[in-house]
Amino acid sequence: MSIGFPIYFRLPDSFAKMGGMYLGTPAILKPRKVGDLEGTFFVPDYQRGYRWGEAEVRQLLDDIKEAGASNYYLQPVVVKPMEDGCWELVDGQQRLTTLYLILRSIKNYLPQSELRYTLTYETRPGSAEFLDDPQAEASSRNIDYFHMYEAFVVVQAWFAEQENATLAAINLFQALTSTVYVIWYEAPQEPEFDSRALFTRLNVGRIPLTDAELVKASLLSRIEREHETAAQWDSIERDLWSPEIWAFATGSSTGPATRIGLLLDTLADSISGKQPRHRVPFQTFETLRPHIVADPQELWDQVIDLHSLVLGWHDDRNLFHKIGYLVASGRATFFDLVALAQGLAKSTFEAALDSLIAKSLDLPWHGVAALTYGGTKTNRTLLLMNVETIRRNEHSSERYSFNAHARQLWSLEHIHAQNSQGLNTVEQWTAWLKEHRKALDALDVSSDEREALQSRIDAALPTISSDTFEPLHREIVALFTPGADSDGADAPEAADRDEVDSIANLALLSREDNSVLSNSVFEVKRRHIINLDQSGSYIPVCTRNVFLKYYDKRSAAQQLHFWGPRDREAYLEAMRATLDPYLLEDIPENDQLDESEEVAA
Template identity: 40%
Template sequence: MLADSYELTRTALRSPRLQKVGGKGGIEGDFFIPAYQRGYRWGGHEVEALLSDIYADGSRAPTDNYCLQPVVVKRRAGEGAYELIDGQQRLTTLYLIYRYLNTEVGVESGHRFSLMYETRPASQDYLRSLDAERRNDNIDFYHMHEAYECIRGWFAETAARLGTPSKLLAFKVLDYLENLVYVIWYEPDNIDATTLFIRLNVGRIPLTNAELVKALLLSKDLDAHNFQRRVEIGSQWDAIEQDLQQPEFWAFLSNSDGADYPTRIELLFDLMAKRRPDEKDRFFTFLHFKNALDGRVKANSSSVWATIVQCYQVLREWFEDRDLYHKLGYLITTGTSLRQLLYLSELEKTKSAFGRAVDQLIICSVGLSSADVMELNYDTGSRKCENVLLLFNVETVRRLKHSTERYPFHAHKTEKWSLEHIHAQNAELLTTAEEWRHWLMDGKAALEKVRFDDQGQDTERKNVISEVEKALSAQLTESRFTRLSRRVTALLSPEGDDDSIHGIANLALLSRPINSSLGNRAFAVKRLKVVDHDRKGAFIPICTRQVFLKYYVDAGSEQMHLWSRDDRQSYLEALISKDRGIGQYLVGAQ
């Protein structure tokens, strides 16, 4: 039922148009507010936000139009009379702004609309007088008066802040209202006003830029001759939207979870409109396409749609190309904008030229030589370490021969990532008896799987296991835990362990929850836990998995319970290798 109401509402609100607020061709007529609506309730925050958005500190260019939220009306009997279904708060605030300009500053605004109330005629009178002594007579009066005082305060504060004479500021705001500010205007037919009001306000589902643009595109082709074209656009739209809703495709294109794009195709419209991430005008994209389509012949709506389809096809081609999928996926994940990549593809006319340009972009994004990578450190460059290790993982998957496996950016982007110390830092950071017990139990389990060739070491291993068992069966003190943890760590640590523990050769990518579950434990313990997480289906990046499976050293050359200096060296060599790692993207390697 809710889905049906949602669709009926969308149908009723098709074919919007832009309506100037003031000046010639501005809003005019009598607007009737029916009994089913509550009174005026905007507070200072909403009023100030509206004024600030309109004025934009006086920086609007002559073509910098600004679009307010939609106004939904239904024409009534009589010339210029409307039932105001949605937009009462905005229209009332605009009325109050015009009144301030007329009354307080002496600027003749010439606005041509009035507000009437079905069951609150006194509110209509108060809106004209704004008598401060009557502001507490009822709740409508109070909010109207407070909004008016807020308008007065905004003009005073803004004039003082910008060092602008009050009258000049007022003229500037009026100029914007009369020439640059619009509302999205709907006049639905064949639907009961009360029913539409309820549907608009239950759940308060806002129309998206994409839905508004769709209405524009289809309303340009309303005659019977173009009916088939409308059906074709609608079918293509649905197919593209469905594809963009696929987690794998969306995660390749965007670092957002999609909450800011309930209609995913809006991403394509934003790209074509060159919308900036910091753009504050909610309807910027709609306004771009509205301006592009106004005054053009009907065929141009098809050409506009063709550019959207072409953009989608380019993105889809990238997604399906295994090499581009991995390289572009890495760039997008680490902050390169999709618009920049599209611009690059327009500059480079062939696929091979584009591929070379993408490689160069990765080199620039990494910005490191082999020597720089070897010096990367957890304490001084954790973000750089994360990006380098991500590229290592992505490239390792990309290079898999005879495989269709792809790095799962959709799984990657559902996690928060951290750098895991492959070999433990120390156990002395643990502070509770429960943490000590878990640490010792894990250490005991790892020691039970280890055998030392050196008889003295193996005897120490057995003795430590026995001591741990005794400690776990008694009350565990901090001093006893410290002694035992040092003995366990000594057995499970490489000889000559040094201060390189924070270097990139001892770091791997892990999700934060899994990293937290490993804690400050020895390599052998972490190895068992990582394998267990992997067995249970958790996403473990391929290079991290290979680290704990001792993939980077020759089989049998080292014991499985240690992450030795040789292990670190082999891991680092693989990382900076041109054939196995990220070497082709390092400065000076070309």
């Protein structure tokens, strides 16, 4: 879809009328060449920030290039003259900012080219200087600079992709000064002309404009301390862009361009009394608008209170982990938690959180111990085990990273795998044998025995098949599966299928990392986990503890390379101690109902 349109574009009635004031009859808009734009364009605080991404920037560049010598018309730029000679930019900020970044890039190839206009933001006093020299270091100062810099990088990349960047710059500059037009609409300068109202009417119905941006425009047009409110809005937005705060509150590592919408949506839902399953466009704005009109300061105070609530929960280590778990596991939303906290003292609220966590498991200890591979409740239990392990360490400032958790798809990893299920190709057989060949040096076997097995592996690899792989697989797995604990305690030669799939043999790992480790014995996985940890992969604390043999303090040195019955027992003991506050009371076996369906869940 092109960003431009034909010259015969007429002002819709909604553009010409705002409120009851008539601005004139619908008319053909006046085209103005981009090269003729001059002066300073002032972006007022009621405007949304710059938000064009790679798709929009490339679309504009490609459209202009494809238009060639033909006239190309951009959508309207709506301005209002200001007393100091600047233009108040009512609509068109995204286009003019992108055009400025393009002209700024052209100047790298054509130093004699001119930049005849500048842009400055009321909420970003240094924006003109930043646009003139976008730098990666400064882009982190605020979210608008970040998006401006990202767009600048896209423009530079576009030039670099052209067959002749200098020629592309010449052609683009010629087009911008001769055949590329903006549709110029100059609003009256009269004081009674309400540019904020026009901005709102122009943008209602445009998908890129969010409820939050409409709320901002409406709020700032009515509130007394509009500059202070705009600064507070900016500060709240910056806080919610913190990856850890956002993931803790929403369970997601990504979000909309305007993050304050979380608070506004929650406030609107609190007013309506329920959280909609599907939020329709402008539902939040329409819910809040009567309250903005009635008392803008009161509504804004409620937004500030919600912001303080989020930060308070985040800063409290206990609440952070309990709320973060409930959100990450899908057992509560931010709206649910705000509603739950209404009128409760902190201790009572925390007790209510504990009840929700217990309900998320809804199992006695024997039910937890019976959980197996493949169930959502197994995943949830291991997530809680990881979160609680960190929370309960009172002498540590470490926190569970819900942001890292939200960035990954998580799966259950067998701590020690024994079968070859899923190993079906020559590539898989070869990779498995090579990895396990390297791990043989960890075994306490004679050098002759080790070298003999390595020789048989080397001989089989060039012509590996299922017939040659399976005997080697069984032999290697048997060597890495303990027949007895090192202190002489009896243990089966190999765990049966139930033990392999038991929660005592499971840990959480990202699916990406898990795909590397599937069907490997404990020692091979232990080495991979260490490498992943060193390379910066997020390894949940209990998964790390498992592969560092943290839980069984009695194991001898040889046991370091195995995951045996004593390790599973110690892992379960730690799990029971950690999860105990959230477990249902065990009932005698004779009184128990059939729980197979619940365990499978």
